[in-house]
Amino acid sequence: xxxxxxxxxxxxxxxxxxxxxxxxxxxxxxxxxxxxxxxxxxxxxxxxxxxxxxxxxxxxxxxxxxxxxxxxxxxxxxxxxxxxxxxxxxxxxxxxxxxxxxxxxxxxxxxxxxxxxxxxxxxxxxxxxxxxxxxxxxxxxxxxxxxxxxxxxxxxxxxxxxxxxxxxxxxxxxxxxxxxxxxxxxxxxxxxxxxxxxxxxxxxxxxxxxxxxxxxxxxxxxxxxxxxxxxxxxxxxxxxxxxxxxxxxxxxxxxxxxxxxxxxxxxxxxxxxxxxxxxxxxxxxxxxxxxxxxxxxxxxxxxxxxxxxxxxxxxxxxxxxxxxxxxxxxxxxxxxxxxxxxxxxxxxxxxxxxxxxxxx
Amino acid sequence: xxxxxxxxxxxxxxxxxxxxxxxxxxxxxxxxxxxxxxxxxxxxxxxxxxxxxxxxxxxxxxxxxxxxxxxxxxxxxxxxxxxxxxxxxxxxxxxxxxxxxxxxxxxxxxxxxxxxxxxxxxxxxxxxxxxxxxxxxxxxxxxxxxxxxxxxxxxxxxxxxxxxxxxxxxxxxxxxxxxxxxxxxxxxxxxxxxxxxxxxxxxxxxxxxxxxxxxxxxxxxxxxxxx
Numbered sequence: 001x002x003x004x005x006x007x008x009x010x011x012x013x014x015x016x017x018x019x020x021x022x023x024x025x026x027x028x029x030x031x032x033x034x035x036x037x038x039x040x041x042x043x044x045x046x047x048x049x050x051x052x053x054x055x056x057x058x059x060x061x062x063x064x065x066x067x068x069x070x071x072x073x074x075x076x077x078x079x080x081x082x083x084x085x086x087x088x089x090x091x092x093x094x095x096x097x098x099x100x101x102x103x104x105x106x107x108x109x110x111x112x113x114x115x116x117x118x119x120x121x122x123x124x125x126x127x128x129x130x131x132x133x134x135x136x137x138x139x140x141x142x143x144x145x146x147x148x149x150x151x152x153x154x155x156x157x158x159x160x161x162x163x164x165x166x167x168x169x170x171x172x173x174x175x176x177x178x179x180x181x182x183x184x185x186x187x188x189x190x191x192x193x194x195x196x197x198x199x200x201x202x203x204x205x206x207x208x209x210x211x212x213x214x215x216x217x218x219x220x221x222x223x224x225x226x227x228x229x230x231x232x233x234x235x236x237x238x239x240x241x242x243x244x245x246x247x248x249x250x251x252x253x254x255x256x257x258x259x260x261x262x263x264x265x266x267x268x269x270x271x272x273x274x275x276x277x278x279x280x281x282x283x284x285x286x287x288x289x290x291x292x293x294x295x296x297x298x299x300x301x302x303x304x305x306x307x308x309x310x311x312x313x314x315x316x317x318x319x320x321x322x323x324x325x326x327x328x329x330x331x332x333x334x335x336x337x338x339x340x341x342x343x344x345x346x347x348x349x350x351x352x353x354x355x356x357x358x359x360x
Numbered sequence: 361x362x363x364x365x366x367x368x369x370x371x372x373x374x375x376x377x378x379x380x381x382x383x384x385x386x387x388x389x390x391x392x393x394x395x396x397x398x399x400x401x402x403x404x405x406x407x408x409x410x411x412x413x414x415x416x417x418x419x420x421x422x423x424x425x426x427x428x429x430x431x432x433x434x435x436x437x438x439x440x441x442x443x444x445x446x447x448x449x450x451x452x453x454x455x456x457x458x459x460x461x462x463x464x465x466x467x468x469x470x471x472x473x474x475x476x477x478x479x480x481x482x483x484x485x486x487x488x489x490x491x492x493x494x495x496x497x498x499x500x501x502x503x504x505x506x507x508x509x510x511x512x513x514x515x516x517x518x519x520x521x522x523x524x525x526x527x528x529x530x531x532x533x534x535x536x537x538x539x540x541x542x543x544x545x546x547x548x549x550x551x552x553x554x555x556x557x558x559x560x561x562x563x564x565x566x567x568x569x570x571x572x573x574x575x576x577x578x579x580x581x582x583x584x585x586x587x
Contacts, residue, residue, distance in 0.1 A: 002466070002467050002470040003456060003458070003459070003467060006456075006458045006459055006463060007458045009458070010457070010458035010495075011458065268456060271454050271456070272471075273439065274413070274415055274442065274448055275442070275443065275448070275467075275468060275471060275511075276439050276440065276441075276442040276443020276444070276446075276468075276471055276472070277439065277443070277471050278436055278439050278440075279435070279436075279439075281471065351415075351416075352415045352439075352442075353410045353415040353416045355415070355448070355450060355454060356406050356409060356410055356415065356450060356451070356523055
């Protein structure tokens with residue numbers, strides 16, 4: 001690394017240019033990472049925060065709440081084996097009018113009082129009372145405790161009893177209510193105790209899959225149930241595709257730079273070998289130099305992404321997570337190093353006798 | 361002998377045929393001995409340096425450095441011998457543009473990891489102790505070649521090979537460089553081969569040889585310009 005480090009210091013302008021390109025790619029990767037996480041959050045954070053491990057849906061419903069309809073027999077099948085670790089859940093989308101006439105979207109999640117899904121006693125009390133416990137996001141829209149929201153369609157008015165971090169589902173903020181209220185809203189008086197799915201908390205030692213199969217249900221893990229969120233799978237696939245393209249582009253950019261840089265250094269590499277440097281030494285020197293540029297520029301891009309992310313308003317679903325940022329940065333660095341492999345091959349083949357020719 | 365070439369043959373592709381560059385070339389250089397090699401352009405002088413300096417493998421023949429036959433040695437071993445036993449001086453100084461004079465020498469020490477020679481002493485030896493922190497672009501042609509000589513002497517090599525070291529210098533600077541090489545050959549007891557277009561710049565080589573038709577021939581006509 002002796003020569004590589006000094007080259008970096010002396011040819012600052014050249015390395016700063018390529019570093020800037022890598023930093024911009026890294027910035028883009030960081031922003032995309034924030035958007036992907038934000039979109040995922042917007043799609044399933046309400047489901048993710050629930051203390052369940054599995055969800056059982058009607059057979060063939062594909063983990064979509066709106067396609068699944070279960071009844072007391074299926075619930076009993078679970079509760080016979082799991083007791084309170086099985087709870088019925090209804091989840092539907094509604095519009096509601098606020099007292100000042102505005103309309104808000106609700107992802108209304110109904111579960112009975114005493115369900116393990118209710119976070120605490122206050123949650124249970126709210127469910128008993130048959131009102132609404134709203135996600136914090138509704139407070140930003142000016143809704144307050146004590147307000148009454150009228151659910152459009154059935155035109156049933158429900159009081160706002162509290163706020164909680166409920167998250168969202170299908171890009172709509174969650175509102176909790178009792179299962180009975182949810183059933184009245186969805187099915188009317190003749191609901192026959194139907195609901196969408198059974199939320200499960202795996203106690204261990206029980207073959208959940210077998211129970212689901214015996215009772216004509218599909219069992220999903222919590223993460224597996226995310227795909228049922230409207231648009232979630234397509235959004236995730238789109239973001240993954242964009243990130244994949246970005247990584248490939250990054251590898252090509254770094255590979256192209258490193259190849260050009262290697263061609264320019266060919267004589268110097270020959271000279272190093274002529275002075276007795278082994279091929280391993282020369283490769284290590286070149287790779288070390290590239291790794292420093294890649295790591296520095298990528299880190300810089302990510303730092304700028306964090307700064308830019310803090311300026312993005314609440315209208316855009318954007319959330320940066322350290323783990324996601326670090327994995328994006330690591331992926332870019334690995335892709336860059338892989339992109340440099342073509343140039344490395346050239347380095348290993350440089351003839352030391354080149355040192356005897358005139359320097360270009 | 362420190363450097364020995366025995367029946368060296370080197371050919372290169374010339375269209376569908378092979379062109380012979382060195383044809384049974386034999387050379388032996390001992391410690392403290394300086395050999396001047398002249399020859400017309402294209403006679404194979406640089407190839408002779410390349411083969412002697414383990415930069416190129418001969419098609420046939422043996423290259424021995426300090427008694428070890430390295431003709432068929434693996435690349436890694438040849439690189440190690442280059443580093444530890446051979447000092448190379450090139451036509452243009454071939455310095456690394458990003459390194460100062462002292463760093464050019466430190467790089468060689470870094471390659472080795474064992475060299476204990478004081479880099480500043482080396483630059484003192486070639487009269488450049490006041491140019492330690494200058495980069496090649498800040499040095500004159502003669503100074504650059506002196507740095508190259510100091511670099512070649514790092515680790516006290518037993519063989520020094522100089523490929524037209526004064527080609528880029530005026531005659532006065534060229535004579536200074538040649539005198540320096542002659543002095544260092546004596547004081548360091550190196551086996552030195554100087555390939556040159558200007559043999560008159562060397563005052564008193566132990567042998568002057570002319571490379572022609574792939575073979576080395578003794579010559580006394582050191583003042584004559586090469587053909």
